[in-house]
Amino acid sequence: MRVVLLAAILAGPFAQGQTAGDPGIGSSRDEVIARYGPPRATMSAGTREILTFASGRVILENGRVTRMDTPRAGAAEQPPPRARAPAPVAPAPPAARPPPAEREPWLTDFTAAQAEAAASHRRILALFTGSDWCPACIEFEQNVAHHPDFLATTRPSFVLLRLDYPMQHALPPALRAQNEALRRRYTIKAYPTLLILSADGATSVKVDNTVSRHADGITDFYVQAVDEARHEKPGEKKWWWPF
Numbered sequence: 001m002r003v004v005l006l007a008a009i010l011a012g013p014f015a016q017g018q019t020a021g022d023p024g025i026g027s028s029r030d031e032v033i034a035r036y037g038p039p040r041a042t043m044s045a046g047t048r049e050i051l052t053f054a055s056g057r058v059i060l061e062n063g064r065v066t067r068m069d070t071p072r073a074g075a076a077e078q079p080p081p082r083a084r085a086p087a088p089v090a091p092a093p094p095a096a097r098p099p100p101a102e103r104e105p106w107l108t109d110f111t112a113a114q115a116e117a118a119a120s121h122r123r124i125l126a127l128f129t130g131s132d133w134c135p136a137c138i139e140f141e142q143n144v145a146h147h148p149d150f151l152a153t154t155r156p157s158f159v160l161l162r163l164d165y166p167m168q169h170a171l172p173p174a175l176r177a178q179n180e181a182l183r184r185r186y187t188i189k190a191y192p193t194l195l196i197l198s199a200d201g202a203t204s205v206k207v208d209n210t211v212s213r214h215a216d217g218i219t220d221f222y223v224q225a226v227d228e229a230r231h232e233k234p235g236e237k238k239w240w241w242p243f
Contacts, residue, residue: 022035029063032051047061056069110182122158133166164179208229209222
């Protein structure tokens with residue numbers, strides 16, 4: 001009885017989890033290999049030998065098991081844990097499109113201006129200008145034609161049309177012929193001249209830029225002039241009394 005109890009104590013934790021037929025303390029090297037298969041690695045030092053298996057290792061002395069560092073004798077090698085599939089990556093949102101470039105507010109094609117005016121139920125504000133020789137025209141184009149206040153006032157009611165008569169550079173032949181025909185049609189003799197035209201071009205009102213106005217600057221001056229002309233009727237004459 002003492003011998004059996006002593007063997008149990010010596011086996012200690014190494015016998016835990018073993019099942020019948022599993023090698024234990026005192027088993028031979030051949031029994032261990034028969035049960036677990038060839039070891040992954042072996043290491044010898046004198047009469048001591050260490051056999052390494054997937055589930056642990058076995059230490060032998062003179063060919064007999066003296067210690068078993070295995071969690072459970074006869075346990076099969078556990079497969080490595082499966083890698084988790086990576087979380088799906090949300091697609092990147094499409095790049096925001098840049099806002100479209102704003103169109104040049106002043107058209108140069110009379111036919112296109114007529115079509116746009118008819119479609120939008122507006123009239124045409126036509127500028128007759130000498131862009132490279134007329135000082136007043138140059139000042140208007142630099143300080144008024146593209147000024148936000150002027151555009152905000154005129155574009156809701158008018159399609160803007162620019163008719164140029166340069167002296168130092170040539171226009172395309174078709175554009176030059178168009179502008180010359182309109183100059184003769186509306187009897188333009190001074191620059192810059194602003195005319196308010198009906199969409200069909202049949203009627204016109206001249207914007208008076210020769211009278212004095214209480215204005216905050218040249219832009220305000222032309223805003224007032226266009227606003228006054230928009231309320232005139234075609235053919236209506238202005239009377240000026242010196243007294």
